[in-house]
Amino acid sequence: MAIFGLWVINKAGGLVYQRNFADGLAQLTSNEYLVLAGTLHGIHAITSRLSPIPGQSSGAQVIEGETFKINVLLTLTGTKFILLTSPAEPASTIDVLLQKIYSIYAEKVMQNPFHTPEMPIRSEAFDVSLGALIG
Amino acid sequence: MNSSVDHLSPTTSSARFSLPSKPTPGLKPNIYERNLNKTRLSEVSAASLSFLFSEIVQYTQKRVSGINDLERRLNTLGYRVGTRVLELTAYRAEFSSKAPKREIRLLPALMAIHTQVWRAVYGRPADAIEKSVENVDEYMIIDNDPLIERHISVPRDLSGLSCSSFSAGIVEAVLDGLGFPARVTAHHTPTATHPTRATILIKFEKSVLDREDILK
Numbered sequence: 001m002a003i004f005g006l007w008v009i010n011k012a013g014g015l016v017y018q019r020n021f022a023d024g025l026a027q028l029t030s031n032e033y034l035v036l037a038g039t040l041h042g043i044h045a046i047t048s049r050l051s052p053i054p055g056q057s058s059g060a061q062v063i064e065g066e067t068f069k070i071n072v073l074l075t076l077t078g079t080k081f082i083l084l085t086s087p088a089e090p091a092s093t094i095d096v097l098l099q100k101i102y103s104i105y106a107e108k109v110m111q112n113p114f115h116t117p118e119m120p121i122r123s124e125a126f127d128v129s130l131g132a133l134i135g
Numbered sequence: 136m137n138s139s140v141d142h143l144s145p146t147t148s149s150a151r152f153s154l155p156s157k158p159t160p161g162l163k164p165n166i167y168e169r170n171l172n173k174t175r176l177s178e179v180s181a182a183s184l185s186f187l188f189s190e191i192v193q194y195t196q197k198r199v200s201g202i203n204d205l206e207r208r209l210n211t212l213g214y215r216v217g218t219r220v221l222e223l224t225a226y227r228a229e230f231s232s233k234a235p236k237r238e239i240r241l242l243p244a245l246m247a248i249h250t251q252v253w254r255a256v257y258g259r260p261a262d263a264i265e266k267s268v269e270n271v272d273e274y275m276i277i278d279n280d281p282l283i284e285r286h287i288s289v290p291r292d293l294s295g296l297s298c299s300s301f302s303a304g305i306v307e308a309v310l311d312g313l314g315f316p317a318r319v320t321a322h323h324t325p326t327a328t329h330p331t332r333a334t335i336l337i338k339f340e341k342s343v344l345d346r347e348d349i350l351k
Contacts, residue, residue: 107182107185107286108286108288110186111182111185111186111189111286111287112189112286112287112288113188113189113190113191113192113193113196113287113298114192114287114288114289114290114293115288122288122290123288124288125286125287125288126288128330
C-alpha cells in the first residue's frame with residue numbers, strides 16, 4: 001500500500017513535473033520519463049475516442065499491472081495528473097488524493113506569478129505541500 | 136438647401152452625450168454608490184486576490200530590469216492602495232467610535248498600522264513590531280504569513296525579492312498621510328516555522344525624530 005510517484009502532464013503531452021515518493025519503481029533517466037509521459041498522453045487520447053458503448057468516453061482512468069497501478073485524473077483544461085501506486089491501494093483514497101493534488105496545483109502553481117503555464121514546474125511551495133500531503 | 140453638415144452639429148444632433156441613468160429600483164446600486172459603512176465587513180475570496188496579485192507581479196516583471204526596480208514598482212502600486220486605505224479607515228472610524236482619535240505620536244501611529252491597517256487590508260493584525268537596536272530611526276513590522284505571498288515561490292535567479300514590497304508601499308502611504316514621512320522597504324526573512332515570513336523596514340526621516348524629541 002504505497003504511493004510510488006506523481007507525474008503531471010500538460011495539455012500538449014509534455015511532462016512538467018515528476019517526483020518519486022516511495023521506492024518500488026525503477027530509476028529512469030529524465031529522458032525516459034519524458035518518453036513515457038508522451039506515450040501515456042497518446043494512449044489516453046486514443047482511449048478517449050474508443051468506447052464499447054455509444055457515447056462519450058473519458059479515456060483510460062486506471063491501468064493496472066501486477067506490481068503497480070497507474071491512476072489518471074484528466075482535468076477540464078487538459079492537464080493530466082498521473083499517480084503511480086501499488087495495486088492494493090483502494091480507489092477511494094486515490095480519488096481523494098488526486099483531487100487534493102489538483103487543488104494544491106491550482107494554488108501553488110497557478111497562483112505563482114513566476115510560473116509560466118504549460119512549462120516545467122519549479123515551485124518550492126508545490127514541493128513542500130506535496131511532501132506534507134503524501135510524505 | 137440645408138447644409139449637409141447640419142446633422143453633425145451638436146445642437147441639432149439627436150444623439151446627445153448622456154449621463155448614466157439612475158439605477159432602476161430593485162437592481163443593486165453600482166459599486167460607487169454603495170454605503171461605505173455597510174461594506175466594511177464584506178470579504179473577497181483569497182483565490183481572487185492571489186490571481187490578481189499574481190497578474191500584478193507578472194505585469195510589473197515584464198517592464199522592469201532587476202529586483203530593485205521590481206520592488207520599487209510594487210511599492211508604488213502599494214502606495215496608491217495605501218492612500219485610499221487611510222482615508223477609508225479614517226472615515227469608518229468616525230462612524231463607529233464616539234471619539235475617533237488621530238495619531239500624532241510615533242509609537243501609537245505604528246501600533247495603529249500594525250493592527251488597524253493590517254486588519255482592514257488583510258483581515259488580521261500583523262505579528263510583531265520591533266525597534267532596531269543599531270539605528271534609532273528604524274522600526275520593523277513583521278508578518279509571519281503574508282496573505283499576498285502565500286502561494287508565491289521566488290525562483291533562484293530572483294532570490295532576495297520580496298513581493299511584500301506591495302505591503303511596504305501601503306505602509307509608506309499611510310505614514311505619509313499621517314505626517315510621518317519615511318522610506319519603507321520589505322525583506323524576505325524566512326524562519327524554520329514560517330518560510331514566507333516578511334519584515335517591513337521603516338526608516339523615518341530626521342524631521343520626524345526631531346519632532347518626537349520636541350513633543351516628549
